[in-house]
Amino acid sequence: MAKARISIGTWAYIFNQEVPTNDFHTILHKLEDLGYDGVELGSFGPHPSPASHPTKASRAKLKKEIADHGLALSGIAVDLWAFKTPGVSIVDEIPAAYLTAFLGWCAFASELDAKTIRVDTVLAPTYFTDDVEGKKLGAEKGFDRFVGVWDKCAKIAADHGLNVCWEFEPGFVFNKPSEIVALVNAVRAKGNANFGVLYDTCHAHMCAGIGANQSGEKQTLPGGAMELLAQLKGAINHVHVIDSDGSLNEHNTSTHNPFGTGHLNFDELIPAIRAAGIPSDWWCVDLCFWPNAWDVTAQSKKYLDKMREKYAAA
Numbered sequence: 142m143a144k145a146r147i148s149i150g151t152w153a154y155i156f157n158q159e160v161p162t163n164d165f166h167t168i169l170h171k172l173e174d175l176g177y178d179g180v181e182l183g184s185f186g187p188h189p190s191p192a193s194h195p196t197k198a199s200r201a202k203l204k205k206e207i208a209d210h211g212l213a214l215s216g217i218a219v220d221l222w223a224f225k226t227p228g229v230s231i232v233d234e235i236p237a238a239y240l241t242a243f244l245g246w247c248a249f250a251s252e253l254d255a256k257t258i259r260v261d262t263v264l265a266p267t268y269f270t271d272d273v274e275g276k277k278l279g280a281e282k283g284f285d286r287f288v289g290v291w292d293k294c295a296k297i298a299a300d301h302g303l304n305v306c307w308e309f310e311p312g313f314v315f316n317k318p319s320e321i322v323a324l325v326n327a328v329r330a331k332g333n334a335n336f337g338v339l340y341d342t343c344h345a346h347m348c349a350g351i352g353a354n355q356s357g358e359k360q361t362l363p364g365g366a367m368e369l370l371a372q373l374k375g376a377i378n379h380v381h382v383i384d385s386d387g388s389l390n391e392h393n394t395s396t397h398n399p400f401g402t403g404h405l406n407f408d409e410l411i412p413a414i415r416a417a418g419i420p421s422d423w424w425c426v427d428l429c430f431w432p433n434a435w436d437v438t439a440q441s442k443k444y445l446d447k448m449r450e451k452y453a454a455a
Contacts, residue, residue: 143422145415145453147445149230149438150381152183155426163273166206173210175439180212180294181257181425184246185220191249200252214381215423216257216306219246226263235290243294251301257379257421258303259339261296262287262313267356268426270315275343295333298333304420306339311353312394317360318349318369325376327365337378339425341417342410343385345369345402347395349385354394366405367395370413377419381427382407382445390430397429400435400444410451424449 149172154162162168165188172180180323183192207214224238243260243364250258265271269283277404291305307328321338328336347353350365362368370377384403390396400407426441428434 146178148179153434242392295336308339340379
C-alpha cells in the first residue's frame, strides 16, 4: 500500500478569513515551506479557473508553477454553483449550462494533471419536498435528476481521464446515510466506475453520527462515520480529513474543527480509511470556513504526519 500524501484545500484561505489570501502563488510558497505534498484547488473566486487561465499556454504555466513548488494537485473543486443546478427548474431536467461548464472545467483540470473533480448537490435538504415553482417535485424525482446529470458528468470526465467525487454534507439535499449510499451506487450502476463519493471525516460524522439537518425522520448509524465508511467501501474515490465537534457552522453545514479539538478518533478512522480500498493516496485537509486558517495549517500537517508515520508510512 502506497504512502499517503497530504494536501490542503485552497478554499480555506478565502472563506471566513479576516484577510483572504487571494494570491495563489503565495499559497503555494507557504505550503511548500510547510512540507505539504500537494494542494487541492478551489477553482473559484480569485483562485485559478478557466476564466483566469483561458489558454493552453496559461494552463501549462500554472501546472509548472505548482510543480516548481514541489507540489502536486490532489484534486479540484469547481464553481458549478453559478449555473442552474440539477433539479432547480421544473422544466429543465438536464441543465445545459451546468454540463457545459462542467465540460470546460474537465478540460482545465486535465491540462493541470488533476485526477479528481468534485461536485455537490448544493440544494437545501428539504428542497424536493418543499414547493418549487408551485409544485412539490418529490425526493424520488429529485434523486433521479441527479443520477441523470451526474451520469453525463461522469462520462464527460472519463473522456478527460478524470474521476468525479460527490461531497455529501449535512447542509445539502440527500444527506442521510441510506441516500448517500443509494445515490453513489445509482450513478456507478450506469457504467461509471470513475464516479464515487468524497469521504470527508467531518461530514461523515455529522450525517451518520449526528443526523444533522435531515428532513423528516432522522437517520443515523450506530457506528457513525465508521459504519458509513464500511457501507461505502468500493465507492469512495477521494478523502478529506478534519475533526468535528458535532456542530453546524453559520453556513448550516459541518464545523471543520482543527485536529484534536473535536470528537473524532483518528486512530480508528485512519486505519479504516486505509483498509477501505480507496484508489487515491491523498489525505486532503479541509479547513473550510475556519477563521485564521493559516494559524492551524502547520499544526494540521504535523498531526497528519504522525498519523502517516503510524498507519501509512509504507
